[in-house]
Amino acid sequence: MPASSASFWLASTEVSSFDKLTTDLTVDVAVVGGGITGISLAYLLAKEGKQVALLDAGRLLNGTTGNTTAKITAQHDLIYDELIHHIGEEKARLYYEANDEAIAFIRNTVLENKISCDFAEENAYIYTTAEANIAMIDKEWKAYEKLGIPGLRADRIPLPVDAKASIVMPNQARFHPLAYLKHLIKHFINNGGQIFEETTAMSINPGSPLTTVVTRDGTQVKCRDVVSCSHFPFYDVSGFYFARLYAERAYVLGVKLNGDYPGGMYLSADSPPRSIRSVSFNGEDLLLVGGERHKTGQGICTMKHYERLETFVRDTFGSCEIPYRWSAQDLTTLDKVPYIGHVVKNEPHAYIATGYRKWGMTSSTAAALLLKDMILGIDNRYEDLYTPSRFYADPSLKTFLVENADVAKHLINGKLEWVTREPEDVRPDEGAVVRVNGKRAGAYREADGTLYVVDTTCTHMGCEVQWNAGERTWDCPCHGSRFSFSGEVIEGPAKKSLKQIEY
Template sequence: MSQNKPSKNMMPTYPEPFWRDSVPFDQYDPLDKDIEADVVIVGGGITGITTGYLLQQEGMNVVILEASQILNGTTAHTTAKITAQHNIIYNEFMNHFGKEKARDYYEANMQAKAFIQDLIEKHDIDCDFKEQDAVIYATSNQSRMDLETEWDAYEKLGIDSEFLEDIPLPIDHVKGALVMKNQAQFHPLKYLKHLVDDFIKRGGKIYEKTTAVDVQEEARPKVITKPGYKAAAQYVISASHFPFYDFKGAYYSRMYASRSYVIGVKTREKFPGGMYLSADEPTRSLRTATYKGEEIVIVAGENHKTGHDTDTIKHYEALQDFANQKLGIKEFLYRWSAQDLTTLDKVPYIGRITANEPSILIATGFRKWGMTTSTVAAQLVTDIILRKDNPFEELYSPSRFKADPGLRRFVSQNLDVAGHFIKGKVGMKSKSTEDLENGEGAVVKIDGERAGAYKDENGKLYVVNTTCTHMGCELEWNSGEHTWDCPCHGSRFSIEGDIIEGPAERPLSQIDVDDGA
């Protein structure tokens, strides 16, 4: 099906995730004194909220610290598929970890799906939950063969599945598709609002605009916040996307950050149902959602490593063109992007930060599949704290390190980092601040040194030092989000230099210049 190409002015000017825009949340005060609790959770996304909910139900005194606003980070920028079909992965896991561990991965995520579904049904949570089949489709012969191999792994693992020759979406040249049965989709923030309300009702505490910067290791570890206030607890959980406390784990060298893009549109053609993901690049992901009583389509994809692409607006345009060609765009409602972390072996790190630190736990590296993985993490961390056996503790242990594929990917990732470090220091292209148009950002030279400048819609100039405060890599401008992104380890900063994403712990310094510099 072909449609006339829509003009780019259809696209919303500023990124705004549909999920956050459609659910109001209370605001919470920052931490302004030293406190004590049984558990301190750093990070108010779906992992932190679900973990707090579970622990508070067990009678523990739990505090959640959030650097910005709860549920406004990765959780608000998801596609919100509740599925164990995490791309083509199970044959690889069988080869690297064995059949038992591959089956554990599936079981952990299906148990997470069952937990979410049971909670929704028990409390009658109105969150647009809908069971759907998850489908990976191939448009090349090679991907068809990959899907056949993956289906063989499904059958060996006992995964309820089906292989199709075609799909009901108007996608050209489909060579086959692999279906994982009985998966689901929902509105994550409508679901989480219930958990937040219950957490607060049971005595849990949330502090927003409270940035955790370090842990003081004592018999009762203390989380140190940016203003200097301390939150002491028996257990500290880092659920902050990238671990805020990374002194001993060196997680910045064991994961890489990538960005993906999402649009929400009303379509002329009716969506056939199901959740879809392409096996071929560029990635295309599709599902429906409910907007003001009407069905809209969420289209995602266009993945790339953070900081490796400056003209990011083109990714939204590519998704827009795809959606218009396949389903016809009647109205362009939302656009947003997400950042995700992938571990060396593609299995998240969940558990004790090191074997010798039983009081500090982490959950990170969800590889774009945070809806089930966050619940896996919440259940596993809760069991560790309550000293209950959990069959998945070994699989997700952050202390693991497999030589194959871990060592190979460790070397590859860090060679890539070294290349970008050197590239950022030499051969710099720059322009003058006076050449910037309103709404434009770019690398500039100030007194012969590299800097980053942005001129807002009113002509106000913002200039920052573009050397990342984490490990000294040079930041790149992200035109789609109006941020400064690090190509080495994925840190992101605002136009004023404030931290948006770690592992950086210090903001960028601002540079005072005249507009004509």
Template sequence: MDQNNLPNKSTSYWHDSVDVPHFPKLNEKIQVDVGIVGGGMTGITAAYLLSQQGFKVCVVDAGVLLNGTTGHTTAKITAQHGLIYDELIKHFGEDGAKLYYEANHEAQKFIEQTIKKHNISCHLTEDDAYIYTNSKDDITKLENEHKAYEKLNIEGSISDDCELPFPVKKVLKMTNQAYFHPLMYLKDLIKICQENGVKFYEQTRALTIEYNKGPTIITEDDHRIICRYVIQASHYPFYDGQGFYPVKMYAARSYIIAAKTKKKIKGGMYINAETPTRSIRPITINNEDLLLIGGDGHKTGQSNEPMMNHYESLYQFTDKHFHVESVLYRWSAQDLVTLDKVPYIGRVTKAQHNVFVATGYRKWGMTNSTNAAKLLTDLIMDKENSYEEFFSPGRNIKADPAIRKFVSYNSDVAKHLIKGKLERTHVEIENLQSNEACISTVNGQRAGVYKDNEGVVHAVDTTCTHLGCEVEWNNAENSWDCPCHGSRYTYTGDILNGPAVKPLKKIDLGL
């Protein structure tokens, strides 16, 4: 595929358009009421809520604030999370499905009220959300989803057309949703948190939790954060606590381009019902109306084609339907999907009442993260929350399809683990071109080798430091990605995404 029409570098518009403050690395032992690990939307919203209630709070991040999934989102504030409500009714009954909707609807209202309360300028735009299809096979699914809306009293409608500049066979609307600039919103929340006494630390990786009278976060540099409570808002829990999270969810990547197009949309946010996913929402960049087109997702490290091809697929779709003039940005995101598609929010295990986790947002993090922060704040305050049992990580996975997925996910992990160990490729490293990578064998050891733009060759042991699977090369982000649980590393072996907490081992090629 011709990829010259795409930016050379993966850069999130959200990051490129906002200067987020930076903070020092933790270099001493500290004591707080609540230690929050993860500086994304969940962690910062929780810090905001808890500090308002007088708790002494610190937030630590392994990298820099807002550089994870929060900074690489489509930033839709909506409870329309694809075709989910008919499925939730089948798995959890109407009461369970209604809890999911109400939690996310309340999260949307909380974001809007917080923006209004603090007069935050973040391009908040109220708009309707749509699921559309051009597949005859998916028309019935949309009709069933509409029936679910009616059962749950979700405001919406179903029709045969919409404002998209191409025909659709059926479209389902959820009214009064929204989108915004997430980093502008969270930058102001960080400032408010600081005014409330919250301490932020960057480049501070949490390795584990130890117990004495209460939990203590142990960092990579062996510093200690003594807490009454710990919130794991780190995307993937760094501390499992025998909750067995690696076997209860999987990591998936998706892609986004920001395109200037000849054809526009008058309003609405859109996502299709079929695969591959195509998400569409308007965005204004430099006073011009552009489109964010996302989708083309796959399990992390398990694409059947070079990663750049996913961006190209989005480009081709956009050009076909909207006529691309230029692509200003491209970026990707990583999300976690649970067995029953409902996030794990609550105590890491039933026995550990003061260590909490929030994960598995299934690509719908704006409302789910806000809902998580609200729920965890209530649990810490020992305040009743009607969503506690529904989102509990310790809930029973009731649905038979989820059990089959459980077997499938872990068979998949075993397959990649064995495949990587048996696979012994040898590629002539001398033939590598700049910005190319290969899997080779160095002194009998599987090695990932990358040549940078200056001609410097970097080699790493390809065994993931999490549970021992073999990583694969991602040519779109210049990263080594684990196909088992989603850990990602730079070409020098440093960690980009957990659950890994240790970098890949470097290999000396003797060049």
């Protein structure tokens, strides 16, 4: 079974490759990160006549965007009652409206340009199968009514589950994200945009009138404005985003059902949550079933999460085939509202967009629309809602203390862990924490016997990484950095690879 959704989406979408940046460049705007935020923003700015360079550390569309389930919805779990209590009714309404406008933008872009991306409108449901959770559904429904969000409070849902209560948000959507983004890329290039892959932005040197983006290979991009749209901000300066974001992983199965699917997109309010929706893929209908989220680098063996999802699928829908599986990583802010805007107040030409939780399709589009206005000097009513400099004591202070206490715990536990296995004990296609010369290390042996041994100390802030058997990676339990089995960086905030140890 493929373990990457990039292979899932890319299997039916030919995406061009682009050269690495090898010479210095001067443009109006440098956009770092080739996901939906970066591509959408680059597309919008190029339409406005701006000279834009889009830089991606890897290959375009192979990262977080390639690992999405591609739900286009403003129904972001049970969020609106929580937002009313934490940031107020006005901002909660703005949050809905920003995401609703993002849906409208995607819908209009698809229809006006006749993009073939399997766009389909669906009703979105949040439901519970537990009597104890009915009160949460009722509170969320009251929040819908208070904010004027269109919807319906119901009991049953079309799925074969014993739902006790549900909320329906109509006229949401789903699509093939990479087919949609391929169209934006084409128009971006036609409007003079430039794309550079395998180009890792490492730092920014603020200046006047131009700022300089420095890449890992030493090439430079001079620009008036720079935007960090990478999954984790590549430019933190004094924003301390590593302490204001926490990383979670979730798991998805691509399922071939033997029976019919009733339609709709579903998310359970129970624990563990379950996400269900259909997708058209290579001419056949599949079901995407997700859930099992947990903090990166923490919890049980990752393969167990796939096994639990498979049990849920078979118990709910009967016999089926499961040809695809993958996992995704998402970042959450202290108050669950994304950080979109100036990296810090005193750098007016450096911007950031991150912290979308599980809702990247609408949040990233809302981010692109907001950042486009900010760069062009156009007032936008969502700027205060998303500003990264905000801080609400409730819930931000509590979340900050809890998350950073968790970091401290794992930092200490990793240093105190007693390891007894040796590298020679590691079997083919197995990874494990081992002991080398009296020190903690990590070993992975390929099927052909090739052994890789790395220093397990995360290069970000020194926590000890853990083995992820499901994805064959080394994951940091403190701030969510991830490394390949041979030590290369897959996810930030770490920028340097794990040190390889000769053995």
